[in-house]
Amino acid sequence: MDIGGSKTEAVALDDTGAIVASTRLPSAQGPAGVLRTAEQVVEDLARRTDRGVDEFVSVGVGIPGQVDRDRGEVRGAYNLGIDLLPLRERLRERTGLPVGIENDVTAAAVGAAHLMGLSGTVAYLNLGTGLAAGYVVDGRPLRGAHGVAGEIGHLPVDPLARPCPCGQLGCLETVASGSALRSSWPAGGAHPGHTLLAAVDSGDEEARAAFDHLVRGAAASVRLLVLALDPDTVVIGGGLRLLGPRLFDGLRATLDRWSTDSPFLARLELSPRVQVLPEDSSAAAVGAALAVAGDDPAGAFGASSGVGRSAKRPACRA
């Protein structure tokens, strides 16, 4: 499952890694609310697959914040009202199932690589409320020493140097994210992306400048990921996908323009590496299940192979 600030999305995978059921509930807030929602989606998936909860093999949870997989704890998931939650143990107690937890962006990277059939090194760039990346190398998540690999949203890059909630100035996240969009286009109301594009189309110069700045920030994030990690593919996902082809075409055009000025960048072939995560792909929920199954020595399949057979009755992973 993927526990987000507004909704919790969950899928049941069979032992080939295929989705056999899915569900979505509003996320309740706070430790108790998050646990209740998580338990509910597991029960819901059991009903939808006509099984008992005890027939699931394992539960993988993707969640924002700092995820300590050794301790099974989540810290600082502030959009869920969580300061500290020993999520693994609490959810194991409630479901009776083995539980694994994963940073939501890393989970989405694993899911995207699986669903899109991408091999080698994959960087997933989440342009959501915030900006962050997750990595998969040869089918396995690359998490870093403390699970914060990919926190590129808090690299200061922008000479406009707008204050970032992290305490620094001009972070990537202040340029290319949902929160950046809301700051730069406060007239946008509930759908700032659509309002912004409409203003661009009506010839509004300020809207054009705001949109271009956002596109450049997204392109800078791709360049950063390629130079830092050299992924075969950079997959773009997150809420800013709602800006659609205009965002992606603009991003690719920006990368190509930079490459015209720099033979070094041209050799890196930046824009051909960029792919867009299909909408409604449930990548984070799928990736959370796969990443946890891949960690489980008794698991029927690993995240890298994606397919395998258990000797038992075909099982489900929520």
Next chain:
Amino acid sequence: MDIGGSKTEAVALDDTGAIVASTRLPSAQGPAGVLRTAEQVVEDLARRTDRGVDEFVSVGVGIPGQVDRDRGEVRGAYNLGIDLLPLRERLRERTGLPVGIENDVTAAAVGAAHLMGLSGTVAYLNLGTGLAAGYVVDGRPLRGAHGVAGEIGHLPVDPLARPCPCGQLGCLETVASGSALRSSWPAGGAHPGHTLLAAVDSGDEEARAAFDHLVRGAAASVRLLVLALDPDTVVIGGGLRLLGPRLFDGLRATLDRWSTDSPFLARLELSPRVQVLPEDSSAAAVGAALAVAGDDPAGAFGASSGVGRSAKRPACRA
């Protein structure tokens, strides 16, 4: 061996990964010169270990430029006068030994992790003529899809926006590298680092500004590596080490100052991750030998374990 712009350094390792002999020759230029020097250091190591060249098990070569390990080719090693050289095959012909090639910074990362006994994820930050990083994850080099992972020197970050030879403006390499130092302190002569520090000590404001800018660039490189990859350790090496404790103390103080302003950075504990590569450690030469031995299925030891036993007479790797 580590083939650098001015010198070629080589070590012979025994089958425990310990150095049993070392040598250093000036690097001749161009494809023919580079091959001749490489052959000479192998012969020299054979003499110093009282063996025939044919008693070495394999040769690992670290070299700058774009290293295509699949094809065994080096491209664009301009400081060696090399546009394209099929180094692996040519050196195999000359020595009769299996040859593996590796980007020099990645080789140094492998060597640094081995020599300093570092486990987990290690990022090696080379502050040399240029600026680049190499990575080791659980004992194995992380090279990326096309061997360019770690080319962070060409990320534009500096509002001063000095032109970079890569065609972009304000790259990290224009701030914190030997070439940056020579541009910002052209009065420095043959030893710009020492001349700069002397000027700082004499109260020269411009020298102070140039030094501070360089230190901030080095600190920004560490922050970037931690946010992008979350390494357990960032090892700093390269020619700028000649600036000594002033550079490293300044770098750590800068990271600590940034962390005072940002609770987010404070949680990442940046400065405790920084270590300095000991001088004269031959890290790149050691790492080239280890990386190639680790790739060799018949190898007596892997880069990750570092120690092993061959059934044959204890062998040497050059």
